[in-house]
């Protein structure tokens with residue numbers, strides 16, 4: 001089974017060939033843990049969760065390693081801790097900072113679990129890898145790709161001829177387009193920080209360049225190397241990170257002699273009125289806001305996967321309503337499909353995902369299957385997208401406020417299940433129940449079709465099912 005993925009590095013859709021099929025390796029940039037995740041932050045989580053599931057399906061669950069980091073060195077975390085101390089909180093600043101990171105990681109886990117995202121194999125915290133970062137920075141200086149200036153260590157972009165290749169920009173374009181910090185000690189305005197000094201009252205670590213802390217970009221390079229090795233298969237993140245973050249990760253890792261990532265994947269943005277949902281624009285709502293308003297995590301997942309990851313999308317109440325209605329019908333259909341591990345996902349769903357993770361196409365394929373397949377195969381197929389899993393089903397209450405349509409489809413699902421099990425008596429019982437309730441059922445080659453007869457009796461169905 002071949003997977004094709006669009007590689008930002010080559011700008012082509014390519015056949016995916018893992019370096020080592022017995023250990024397929026993926027790194028995705030995770031959150032800076034200073035606050036609750038907004039809905040936009042959930043998009044890469046869900047996109048790469050589906051990719052993780054697909055890779056596990058194709059290569060085997062024990063043959064995929066997925067790393068997603070927590071950035072817990074950040075001024076915004078420090079600010080929250082400072083505010084808490086000013087407000088009278090007890091404990092050292094370091095302890096208050098650690099407390100904030102722990103708390104945010106706890107929220108993140110709870111929110112992403114509620115969306116049915118599998119936990120990655122490793123979730124490293126930057127603060128646990130400072131030694132590796134320092135070693136990598138020292139090595140970059142030795143190799144002539146970085147220099148020390150006034151307690152800072154900077155990466156010299158001119159030392160790496162391919163700088164800008166990922167995002168397709170020249171260094172001049174980048175200078176013109178980016179808000180670069182022009183510091184007098186930089187040799188080139190695009191040179192970026194690998195290490196910077198820390199104030200006495202902020203977290204810092206000893207290093208050959210004095211007490212300080214790492215820049216953001218080196219964190220990912222060092223953690224990916226430590227946990228995935230010299231070279232690995234896929235590196236993912238939102239396309240807002242392509243420049244400068246990913247460009248800088250590549251420069252650092254390549255110049256340190258690492259093979260680094262083969263395939264680069266970028267998800268497009270979740271937008272609000274045409275603009276990226278972001279903390280800094282203030283146009284965001286959190287995943288928790290939605291969950292608290294009673295929107296099931298499964299509905300959020302469904303809406304998010306209804307758009308291909310390389311297209312921008314927005315969140316609307318209309319999409320939410322439609323997703324919820326469709327999921328209710330699907331859940332009712334698979335209610336009978338408990339505990340049969342023998343089916344496997346249907347080919348059209350797997351094929352859509354193998355075609356550059358076409359989740360929208362996979363959902364279309366599921367709609368077709370809904371009409372024609374047995375509930376077991378349908379459930380297995382939906383599970384590949386993380387939908388209809390048992391742990392996401394808490395919101396669905398089988399009987400409450402079922403529409404006529406749901407009840408009829410449920411009865412038809414029960415009938416097809418009975419037929420599949422060669423229990424024709426039971427299958428006939430469902431058919432005759434529908435007839436008694438005034439539903440006209442017609443069997444066609446693509447599955448049963450039905451319409452409501454003049455004497456339709458919803459109560460009879462409700463009482464019998």
Ligand SMILES: Nc1ncnc2c1ncn2[C@@H]1O[C@H](COP(=O)(O)OP(=O)(O)OP(=O)(O)O)[C@@H](O)[C@H]1O
Nearest residue numbers: 031032040041043044237238269270276277278279
């Ligand atoms: N609107 C969005 N749509 C899709 N992905 C997003 C969006 N905003 C952020 N991301 C992704 O979320 C992940 C975590 O990013 P990060 O922690 O840098 O976000 P943040 O700084 O909290 O958010 P913001 O970008 O709002 O300031 C990254 O992979 C990033 O690309």
Ligand SMILES: [Zn+2]
Nearest residue numbers: 029030220245
């Ligand atoms: Zn990163």
